Amino acid sequence: MENELLQIELNKIIETSNNNITVTDQDGIILRSNPNHWSIYGxxxxxxxGKSVYQLQKEGVLSPSIHAMVLExxxxxxxxxxxxxxxxxxxxxxxxxxxxxxxxxxxxxxxxQTEIFNLHEQYKGLEKKLVSYQTEVEELRGKEADYHGILYxxxxxxxxxxxxxxxxxxxASVLLLGPSGVGKSTFARMLHAQSNRKNEPFIEVNCSTIPETLFESEMFGYESGSFTGASKHGKQGLIENAEQGTLFLDEIGxxxxxxxxxxxxxxxxxxxxRIGGKKERQVNFRLITATNKNIEEMVEKGEFRLDLFYRINIIPLQIPPLKDRKEDLPILINHYVQNINEKYQLAKKFHTSTYDVLTQYNWPGNVRELENILERIILTVDEETILxxxxxxxxRSSIPHIEDRAASEINHVETEEHDWKTSIEKIETQLLKKASKHCKTTYEMADYLGISQPSVVRKLKQYAISRNL
Structure with a gap:
């Protein structure tokens, strides 16, 4: 009698499951399965x-058969x-x-998972339309880039x-990838601000800062009295807080x-x-995730679920580090210097040579390091002009070639001048003329001299050096 009840319970579990549960014996013969899901196999x-999964695989019904692989x-x-x-x-x-x-x-x-892969196809179709939308996007970028804090x-x-x-x-779910400090949360906020959900909540969750023991109660909420120390009124979770809006899970790895x-x-x-709850609550939100880890490698190691990876990886966006987009540095430096001066009611400025050092540095901490260092320097240096x-x-030590090149050139400058300013002008003129002979563009000259391209243009004009670049 007990075995009969167990069989009834087992059959009911399989029959009512949202997944297609299938059981085979050691020879691959199907013993039980959920009848409602086999229509997708045709x-x-x-x-x-009673059918063999090997036969169904041969007929193309199962392509390939998961059971055949498990048995093997x-x-x-x-x-x-x-x-x-x-x-x-x-x-x-x-x-x-x-x-x-x-x-x-x-x-x-x-x-x-057809719905997920259809979204991938829709994304590919959207990419093809980008060319025709280029002009419109450029106009929007000019209006919105500064508002969203994305300058480039x-x-x-x-x-x-x-x-x-x-x-x-x-x-569609968006996965932001890139090293720490590149501004993934800024891109997430921009995405929310451009969406149809822009007037609804934007809930940002840093998955690395919430203790594992509290994660479920924070994410899913809890009912009153569900555990010791719980609020008597219960608590709405972060997922529910994002209702109709955007849920941004940073460091999802x-x-x-x-x-x-x-x-x-x-x-x-x-x-x-909710924890301790008996009733499911309907939720509607847009998911954005971000990580500085290699999620695909984590999947291979069993540290991240493959099915969840497919859910969040509809549209992956790889944010490059600052060292790979140094042309963004001048506009970012000017932006942060202006903002920091306004914030603290200061009027600090950077000497040209200081500006050159900052633009040549590799910034391993990316945009976050750039902003922090600029704020520290502006607040701790007493002089108005930062050298x-x-x-x-x-x-300074990360780009020694600048000082080394200047020092080596000083030994070759023929001058009897004792005035510091005049001597420096002669050295700079000689360096610029030498660089103009070896380089085709002002950008190549900037790399050769170890200074920024705008500085090269300014100094060529200052010393009236003609060039055929």
Whole structure:
């Protein structure tokens, strides 16, 4: 009688599951499965029980068969299947062993992922329209770039901004990738501000700062009295706070595996269950995520769920580090210097030589480091004009070629002048003339001399040096 009840319970669990649960024996013969899901494979419910997965694979119904792979590898497997009906299915299979360590069953869980891949295709279609929208985007960029805190001259950031404008009106999930400090949260806010949800909440969650023990209660909320110390009124979670708006999960690579599973369920079903609750709540939000980690590598190591990765990776945007887009430095430096002066009611300025050092530095901490260093220098230096010697030692030592080249040239300057200013002008003139002979453009001259391109143009004009560049 007890076995009969267990069979009834098992059949009901399989029948009512949102996933397609399938069980085979050690020979790949299907013993049980959810009848409601087999339509995606293009066969009727009564056509699979007792069938061999190897035969179904040969007929192209299962392409490939997750059970065949589990029985062969004798370990868990996760794959994407393509069905005869044109659907894309995420399948995860597990082996079941007897007391002797012999495989006796294989169980799989499958879910239709066609919607996700259709969004990928829609994104590709949007990319093709970018060329025709170029003029309009340039106008919008000029109006909005400063408002969103995104200032740039580089083509790499320009392409990212164009993509954000093109996908902002959709609800497709965006994954922002890049090292720490490149401004991923700024791009997330820009995406929200351009979306149809711009008047609704923008909830930013740094997954690395919330203790794992508190993560579920913070993300999903809790009902009153659900655990010791809980508020008697309960608490709405961060996911519910983002209702109708945007949920931005920064450093999503730090998300615990247990929370990853629950987040995946929320994304799939658009429902959230508070801790200690009995009623699911409908939620509607746009998801943006960011990380400085290699998520694909984490998936391979089992540190990040593959199915969640596919959910968040609809539109990946790689934000390059500052050292790879140095043409953005002049406009960023001017912007932050102006803002910091206004914030503290100061009037500090940078000497040209200081400006050159800042634009040659590699900025390993990216935009965040740039802003912090500029603020520190402006607040701690008493002089109105900030000179290179006011910069931290690592800035000057990181680009020694500037001083070395100048020092070597001094020994070759023929001058009897004792006036410092006149001697320096002679040295600069000689360096510029030498550089103009070796270089074709003012940008090449800037690299050769170790100064910025605007400084080269200014000094050529200052010394009336003609050039055929």
């Amino acid at each position: 066969i009727e419910p009564d056509q699979y029980i 590898d004798k370990k868990p497997v996760q794959i994407l299947q393509k069905t005869k009906t044109g659907r894309t299915v995420m399948a995860t299979g597990f082996p079941v062993f007897d007391h002797n360590g012999e495989i006796m069953r294989a169980i799989s869980y499958s879910q239709d 001259r580089s083509s790499s950031i320009e392409q990212i901004v164009k993509t954000i404008y093109s996908v902002s009106k959709t609800d 730090e998300l615990p595996l247990a929370v990853q599973s629950k987040l995946l369920r929320v994304l799939q079903e658009k429902k959230v269950m 290179p010697e006011h910069l931290p030692a690592n800035f």
